[in-house]
Amino acid sequence: MAKLLLRGMVLPMSGAEDFYPQGEVAVDGDRIVSVGAKGSAPRGFEPDRLLDRSNDVIMPGLINTHTHAAMTLLRGYADDLPLMPWLEDKVWPFEAKLSDEDIYWGTMLALTEMIRSGTTTMSDMYASMDRVAEAVLSAGTRAALARGMIGSAANGLQALRENIELYRACHRAGEGRLRVMFGPHAPYTCPGDFLQRVKSEAESLGAGIHIHVAETEAEIETIRQEHGRTPVQWLNDLGLFDGPVLAAHCVHLTPADMEILAEKQVCVAHNPESNMKLNSGTAPVPELTRRGVVVSLGTDGASSNNNLDLFGEMRSAALQQKLRVDSSALPAYEVLEMATVKGARALGFEEVGMLAPGFKADLITVDFDQPHFYPRFSIPAHLVYAAHAGDVRDVMVNGRMIMEERRLLSLDEKKICAEAEKRAKGIARELL
Ligand SMILES: N[C@@H](CCSC[C@H]1O[C@@H](n2cnc3c(=O)[nH]cnc32)[C@H](O)[C@@H]1O)C(=O)O
Numbered sequence: 001m002a003k004l005l006l007r008g009m010v011l012p013m014s015g016a017e018d019f020y021p022q023g024e025v026a027v028d029g030d031r032i033v034s035v036g037a038k039g040s041a042p043r044g045f046e047p048d049r050l051l052d053r054s055n056d057v058i059m060p061g062l063i064n065t066h067t068h069a070a071m072t073l074l075r076g077y078a079d080d081l082p083l084m085p086w087l088e089d090k091v092w093p094f095e096a097k098l099s100d101e102d103i104y105w106g107t108m109l110a111l112t113e114m115i116r117s118g119t120t121t122m123s124d125m126y127a128s129m130d131r132v133a134e135a136v137l138s139a140g141t142r143a144a145l146a147r148g149m150i151g152s153a154a155n156g157l158q159a160l161r162e163n164i165e166l167y168r169a170c171h172r173a174g175e176g177r178l179r180v181m182f183g184p185h186a187p188y189t190c191p192g193d194f195l196q197r198v199k200s201e202a203e204s205l206g207a208g209i210h211i212h213v214a215e216t217e218a219e220i221e222t223i224r225q226e227h228g229r230t231p232v233q234w235l236n237d238l239g240l241f242d243g244p245v246l247a248a249h250c251v252h253l254t255p256a257d258m259e260i261l262a263e264k265q266v267c268v269a270h271n272p273e274s275n276m277k278l279n280s281g282t283a284p285v286p287e288l289t290r291r292g293v294v295v296s297l298g299t300d301g302a303s304s305n306n307n308l309d310l311f312g313e314m315r316s317a318a319l320q321q322k323l324r325v326d327s328s329a330l331p332a333y334e335v336l337e338m339a340t341v342k343g344a345r346a347l348g349f350e351e352v353g354m355l356a357p358g359f360k361a362d363l364i365t366v367d368f369d370q371p372h373f374y375p376r377f378s379i380p381a382h383l384v385y386a387a388h389a390g391d392v393r394d395v396m397v398n399g400r401m402i403m404e405e406r407r408l409l410s411l412d413e414k415k416i417c418a419e420a421e422k423r424a425k426g427i428a429r430e431l432l
């Protein structure tokens with residue numbers, strides 16, 4: 001097994017005080033052996049390779065906890081609309097024409113963009129998930145996969161069977177790089193009996209649930225009319241929160257909703273750019289965090305963002321709360337935690353999200369020898385308020401380099417872009 005020593009400015013994300021301006025990370029095979037100041041690698045550790053990145057920040061890979069990867073194919077296809085007309089008039093008709101192969105190439109495009117912007121793990125909810133799994137395995141990244149299920153349609157049960165099959169085939173596959181969750185789409189697209197069916201299947205397998213919750217005011221109104229309570233109360237009354245749940249959005253919450261989320265240890269995937277673009281609202285992130293809810297970060301699909309860049313998303317998350325609450329809300333280090341350690345917790349990956357001995361070697365290096373990073377007063381502030389996707393130099397997942405010096409090692413970028421262009425334009429032409 002290859003031994004690697006990386007030298008640079010190390011930000012382990014294992015606590016606010018941890019930072020080594022002249023640090024090193026020792027990697028043996030797929031795991032981190034040591035993290036600390038220069039010279040901290042264990043005695044007798046003889047690296048096969050020394051990677052000198054003294055002008056780079058070395059940090060954990062970023063974790064995108066809510067996306068629909070293949071929606072890269074819809075990037076720029078349907079903009080400037082609110083959620084329901086966007087879904088019903090534009091997105092769903094386009095998605096109805098996607099083949100398994102289209103979803104594979106759309107996912108490959110997403111993974112290319114994610115690797116380039118330092119994302120090493122994604123949580124995806126979509127269809128044709130066996131092909132998504134194949135894409136992730138070949139890209140070399142990590143993922144929590146959920147089959148998106150719209151339970152009101154006749155295909156709800158078929159989708160549930162696919163999710164069960166996906167769990168059996170892929171959970172913990174690829175040296176543990178894949179996990180599988182269950183993906184009932186939302187309380188307004190899945191009836192209560194279907195949600196309970198999903199819950200009991202997930203429970204019997206020990207799997208988590210990934211669902212959209214309380215995204216728009218229209219959803220609050222729909223659920224109030226149908227069930228006389230809030231979406232959070234409705235899902236809680238159905239028993240959905242009795243196992244591990246990742247709730248995307250959670251924009252519109254009452255104080256009682258927040259208490260339920262905290263008590264049931266529901267994790268929240270916050271997607272500020274999608275929420276702004278679809279005019280959904282601003283999630284009460286500090287209020288949730290104060291109550292002990294784990295809030296992680298996501299981009300949502302590329303049709304409501306329109307990129308998968310978590311550096312941009314971190315910046316938006318911070319700025320949004322400063323605008324909504326006050327300038328001290330959501331400081332930089334907390335935002336970095338949302339994009340790393342908290343993301344790992346939300347997805348159930350126990351050994352990623354920070355740089356620590358025994359953890360899996362999922363890390364990135366960020367090129368700090370650029371004008372927008374001087375003077376170097378605060379590394380966390382620079383990463384959140386000044387960095388962008390193109391600053392990422394190297395990406396390692398599970399001890400394997402998948403991007404080095406901005407060159408992708410696991411994917412054929414030109415081919416992927418050409419396939420995506422051809423397939424998306426073909427579908428758009430059919431829909432004219
Ligand atoms: N219709 C699919 C399964 C749904 S996957 C997840 C769905 O979530 C949709 N989606 C994307 N972003 C959002 C959002 O912000 N809110 C609600 N749904 C979204 C997305 O377009 C996709 O249809 C099938 O059975 O073939």
Ligand SMILES: [Zn+2]
Pocket residue numbers: 066067068212248300301
């Ligand atoms: Zn979504």
